[in-house]
Amino acid sequence: MRFAEDKLSTFLCSDYVKRTIHIWEPKQPKMVILGLHGGTAHAGDFVAPALYFRKLGIATVSFDMCGHCNKRVDIPNFDVFLNDAALFLKWVQQNYPGLPIFVMGHSMGALIATHMELGPFGKEPGIKGLILSSPYYVNAIKVPKILEILSQPLARLVPRMKVPIEYLTPYVTHDTAITERHIADERDNIRATEVSMRFAASLLSAQVKLRNKLGGWMHPVFVALAGDDRLADTAAAQSMLQDIPAGLLECHLYPKNYHENFNELNRNQIFSSILAWMHKQLLAQ
Numbered sequence: 001m002r003f004a005e006d007k008l009s010t011f012l013c014s015d016y017v018k019r020t021i022h023i024w025e026p027k028q029p030k031m032v033i034l035g036l037h038g039g040t041a042h043a044g045d046f047v048a049p050a051l052y053f054r055k056l057g058i059a060t061v062s063f064d065m066c067g068h069c070n071k072r073v074d075i076p077n078f079d080v081f082l083n084d085a086a087l088f089l090k091w092v093q094q095n096y097p098g099l100p101i102f103v104m105g106h107s108m109g110a111l112i113a114t115h116m117e118l119g120p121f122g123k124e125p126g127i128k129g130l131i132l133s134s135p136y137y138v139n140a141i142k143v144p145k146i147l148e149i150l151s152q153p154l155a156r157l158v159p160r161m162k163v164p165i166e167y168l169t170p171y172v173t174h175d176t177a178i179t180e181r182h183i184a185d186e187r188d189n190i191r192a193t194e195v196s197m198r199f200a201a202s203l204l205s206a207q208v209k210l211r212n213k214l215g216g217w218m219h220p221v222f223v224a225l226a227g228d229d230r231l232a233d234t235a236a237a238q239s240m241l242q243d244i245p246a247g248l249l250e251c252h253l254y255p256k257n258y259h260e261n262f263n264e265l266n267r268n269q270i271f272s273s274i275l276a277w278m279h280k281q282l283l284a285q
Helices: 043-054 079-095 108-117 145-157 176-187 197-209 234-241 267-284
Strands: 007-012 018-024 031-036 058-063 101-106 127-133 194-196 221-226 249-254
Touching: 007 079, 018 043, 018 079, 031 043, 031 079, 031 108, 043 058, 043 101, 043 267, 058 079, 079 101, 079 108, 101 108, 108 127, 108 197, 127 267, 145 197, 194 197, 221 234, 221 267, 234 249, 249 267
Parallel strands: 031 058, 031 101, 101 127, 127 221, 221 249
Antiparallel strands: 007 018, 018 058
């Protein structure tokens, strides 16, 4: 197993493609984390939190999302992520019946988790809370207004066209060993270095749809924000998160962190805070 998984599995996604599930599982799990990975990444990126929580009797499961594990990410539309997340929740419920579920989303995964929380996840009593890292609500690299206007027409005309993006792999974590792993993943084309016009436009549209909507939040949520995030706009996320109803949000800002909080040098500190928060949610219910 490339990312120290205990086993791999598959499930049938909404586009009738079987995708890989990465599973880190103690012998007798007492709760389960449902992971939604970031854009251009893959489910193996959850290895750091998964190994931490596995020692504490908590399983982590995540799947490689549509369009990923390629050199260039391309998707038909953002709905494929939402439909697959709904199906994956059913898979988790079937394979871990009765266990408390916490949804963990990083970056694009946090964007997906937020849409799901405002939709079908918000009505699920088995979900005890959400854990978000560097939610990709607004780009840190500002998109020119003309490109915003043209993004949807271009996505229809040239959907698979490569979008020029800055290479930021050295600036997602201060942990050089993990950076080397990311570069190896890029070399093997399981971590993307390119995105299609259709993918970029889909994310931009999903971001816009969240504006002024977070007041509909239902579950408790723990958010880790990175102070030196060069991909997601931390200040914009902080502002949007204020709309979550009182008492549901616990937000932590890590001033020196790059984008990938769960892969940062202070990750065990973050995981410890998440663990305490998870126990608090279970005691409160």
